[in-house]
Amino acid sequence: MENKILITLLRHGRSQADDEGVHEGRYDSPLTELGREQVHKRAQDFLQRGFQFDLIIASTLQRANETARIIGSTLGTRVEDNPDWMEWDNGPLAGLPFDVAEERYPKPAFRTPYMPLAGTGESGWDIYSRAARVVQKLVQRGPGFYLVVAHSGILNTALQTMMGATPMVNPQGFAISFGDTGYVRLAYYPDQHRWMLLEFTSGE
Numbered sequence: 001m002e003n004k005i006l007i008t009l010l011r012h013g014r015s016q017a018d019d020e021g022v023h024e025g026r027y028d029s030p031l032t033e034l035g036r037e038q039v040h041k042r043a044q045d046f047l048q049r050g051f052q053f054d055l056i057i058a059s060t061l062q063r064a065n066e067t068a069r070i071i072g073s074t075l076g077t078r079v080e081d082n083p084d085w086m087e088w089d090n091g092p093l094a095g096l097p098f099d100v101a102e103e104r105y106p107k108p109a110f111r112t113p114y115m116p117l118a119g120t121g122e123s124g125w126d127i128y129s130r131a132a133r134v135v136q137k138l139v140q141r142g143p144g145f146y147l148v149v150a151h152s153g154i155l156n157t158a159l160q161t162m163m164g165a166t167p168m169v170n171p172q173g174f175a176i177s178f179g180d181t182g183y184v185r186l187a188y189y190p191d192q193h194r195w196m197l198l199e200f201t202s203g204e
Contacts (some may be wrong), residue, residue, distance in 0.1 A: 005188040006145040007138065008053070009155045011178035011203060012067040013038040018180075022097050025090030025121070025153075030062050035180065038204055039067045042181040043074035053077045054144040059085040059151060067181070068149035077147070084134045087151035091121030113167040124167035131157040139188055152178040159184065163193045179203030 013035030017024040031039070053075060058068030060083045072079040093101050105118040113124030122130075135158050138146060148155075156175045160167070165174055176184065182203025187196045 003143055003191050005139055005141075005143055005190065006125065006185070006198075007047075007188065008051075008145075008147045008183055008185045009158065010042070010067070010071075010147060010149045010183040011110050011152055011155060011181060012059075012064040012149060013042075014180045015063040017063075019186050020097075023090055023093040023101055024151075025087050025094045026061070027094040028061050029095075031066050035063070036066075036070065038181045039070045040074070042183075043071040047074055051075070051147075052145065053137070053147040054182040055080055055117065055141075056149060056154075057082050057085065057138070057148045058149045059083070059154070060085070060159065061086050061151070064151060066145075071147070071149070082134065083131055085148060085150040085154055088117065088127050088157075089122040091118045093118045093121065111170055113169055124169070124171075127154065127157050128161065128167040130154075132161040134158065135161050137192065155184070162186070162188075176200065177202060 012031065014032050015024065015035055016027040017027055017029035019032060044138055056068050056072045056077050056079045057081050058065045058081055060081050065081065068079045093105060096104070131154055136182050138148070155178060159176065161173060163174070168175070179202045183201055184197065185199040187198055
């Protein structure tokens with residue numbers, strides 16, 4: 001078998017927080033019925049394309065965890081929970097309407113990657129370090145086909161660590177716009193320490 005690790009990074013389906021118009025982050029919002037429909041559709045797409053994952057790794061926040069379990073049930077694949085794939089810890093912003101959050105916790109004119117989000121959340125380096133750690137643990141599993149179901153912030157940060165990019169500042173830098181059940185497929189070649197982007201589907 002070729003020494004290759006195949007990794008798919010998938011964002012969860014539409015959540016209740018998306019409909020509420022609030023900051024999500026660690027706000028543990030469930031999937032909506034539309035979100036479940038999106039996930040079932042994505043699971044059928046994976047099934048029809050013959051994707052066979054060796055393992056599904058899921059954030060423990062319910063919107064991602066339920067997404068993973070729907071896909072796991074459809075494909076007959078085991079789901080492993082990992083809290084390190086949770087979304088950016090946004091501290092007091094979690095669950096706040098955007099206008100209320102801006103009033104209570106106005107954005108600084110400039111935010112360095114060392115500054116905690118809204119005073120008590122994770123800094124850019126906090127989430128970057130966490131993402132680097134979970135990517136390392138993932139590739140240390142060795143050759144296989146893995147699906148990670150998580151959130152836009154942590155998935156984008158994981159991609160930044162793969163590319164050797166530094167944390168976003170203010171925020172400026174590289175990011176992918178993950179829609180509902182959007183995903184990125186990648187291959188990692190350990191013998192060359194080479195990442196290859198195979199596919200990007202933005203989702204709904």
